[in-house]
Amino acid sequence: MSVDAGAYGIETRGLNLWYGDFQALRDVSLQIKPQLITSLIGPSGCGKTTLLRCFNRVNERYGSVRTTGAIEVLGQDIYAPAVSLVELRKAVGMVFQRPNPLPISVYENVVFGLRVHGDRRSLAKTMLDEAVERALREVGLWDDLKDRLHERATGLQLEQQQKLCIARLLPLKPSVILMDEPCSALDTAGTRAVEELMLVLKERFTILIVTHSMSQARRISDECVFMLLGEVVEHARTEQLFLSPKDSRTTDYVEGRYG
Ligand SMILES: Nc1ncnc2c1ncn2[C@@H]1O[C@H](COP(=O)(O)OP(=O)(O)OP(=O)(O)O)[C@@H](O)[C@H]1O
Numbered sequence: 001m002s003v004d005a006g007a008y009g010i011e012t013r014g015l016n017l018w019y020g021d022f023q024a025l026r027d028v029s030l031q032i033k034p035q036l037i038t039s040l041i042g043p044s045g046c047g048k049t050t051l052l053r054c055f056n057r058v059n060e061r062y063g064s065v066r067t068t069g070a071i072e073v074l075g076q077d078i079y080a081p082a083v084s085l086v087e088l089r090k091a092v093g094m095v096f097q098r099p100n101p102l103p104i105s106v107y108e109n110v111v112f113g114l115r116v117h118g119d120r121r122s123l124a125k126t127m128l129d130e131a132v133e134r135a136l137r138e139v140g141l142w143d144d145l146k147d148r149l150h151e152r153a154t155g156l157q158l159e160q161q162q163k164l165c166i167a168r169l170l171p172l173k174p175s176v177i178l179m180d181e182p183c184s185a186l187d188t189a190g191t192r193a194v195e196e197l198m199l200v201l202k203e204r205f206t207i208l209i210v211t212h213s214m215s216q217a218r219r220i221s222d223e224c225v226f227m228l229l230g231e232v233v234e235h236a237r238t239e240q241l242f243l244s245p246k247d248s249r250t251t252d253y254v255e256g257r258y259g
C-alpha cells in the first residue's frame with residue numbers, strides 16, 4: 001500500500017459491525033495517527049478486539065459478520081473492490097495475546113511471510129539471511145539468537161517468542177501493527193521489554209494496542225481511545241484522557257469503577 005500524503009494511519013467513519021443480530025460496534029469514527037502508539041481501552045466485551053480485527057478484515061472469517069461504514073488505512077479504502085486481502089494483511093500486521101510462533105525454527109518463522117508472499121528475488125538465500133538479521137536486530141533479539149536460528153521457536157522464553165512474533169511481521173514491510181493485549185502472557189520484565197520495543201518501533205509504524213492495563217496505556221501510549229458497549233466514548237491525548245477526561249463514563253473507567 002502506498003501512503004497518501006497527509007493520510008491517517010487508520011481512519012474510520014460511521015463504522016458499525018454486527019455478529020448476526022448483535023451489534024458489537026456502533027458508529028465508530030476514529031482517526032489514528034501514524035508514528036504514535038494509540039491504546040484502545042475499555043471493559044471486557046466493549047469491542048476492542050472486534051475493532052482491531054476490522055483493520056485487516058480478519059473479522060470476515062467469523063461467520064455472520066456484517067459491517068457498514070468506511071475504513072481507510074493510509075488513506076486507502078480497505079473495502080474497495082481492487083484491494084487485495086493478501087496485500088492488506090501484509091500492510092497491517094497483528095500480534096496476539098499469547099505469543100504464537102510457528103513450531104518451526106526461529107529463522108523459518110522470520111522468513112515465513114516472505115516465503116508465502118515474496119517474489120523470487122527476495123527468496124534468494126542471501127536475501128533471506130539479511131531479512132532475518134535485520135528483523136531480529138530491529139526487535140533486539142539478534143545477539144541472543146544469532147547462534148540459535150535453527151532451534152524451534154516454541155522453545156524460546158515467552159518474551160523472546162513475542163518479540164519474534166513482531167519480528168516476523170517486519171520483512172513484509174507493514175505500515176500498521178495491531179497488538180491485542182500483547183503483554184498479557186508476559187511477566188513484568190517481559191512486559192517492560194516489549195513496551196520498550198514498541199516505543200522504538202513507533203517511529204516507523206502506526207501502532208494500535210489493546211490493553212487492560214491502565215498503567216501500561218499511560219506508560220506507552222501517546223493517545224488513548226476509551227470504548228464502552230461498542231462505542232467510542234472518548235479519544236484524547238493519554239494525559240488528557242486520564243487526568244481530565246471530558247466524559248463522566250471515562251472518569252468512571254479510569255477511576256476503576258467498571259471492573
Ligand atoms: N465471533 C463472535 N461471534 C459473536 N459475538 C462475538 C464474537 N466475537 C465477539 N463477540 C461479542 O462482541 C462483543 C465484543 O467482543 P470483543 O471480543 O471485541 O470485546 P473486547 O473488548 O475485546 O473484550 P475483552 O477485553 O474481554 O477481550 C462481546 O459482546 C462479544 O461477546
Ligand SMILES: [Mg+2]
Nearest residue numbers: 048049050210
Ligand atoms: Mg479482546
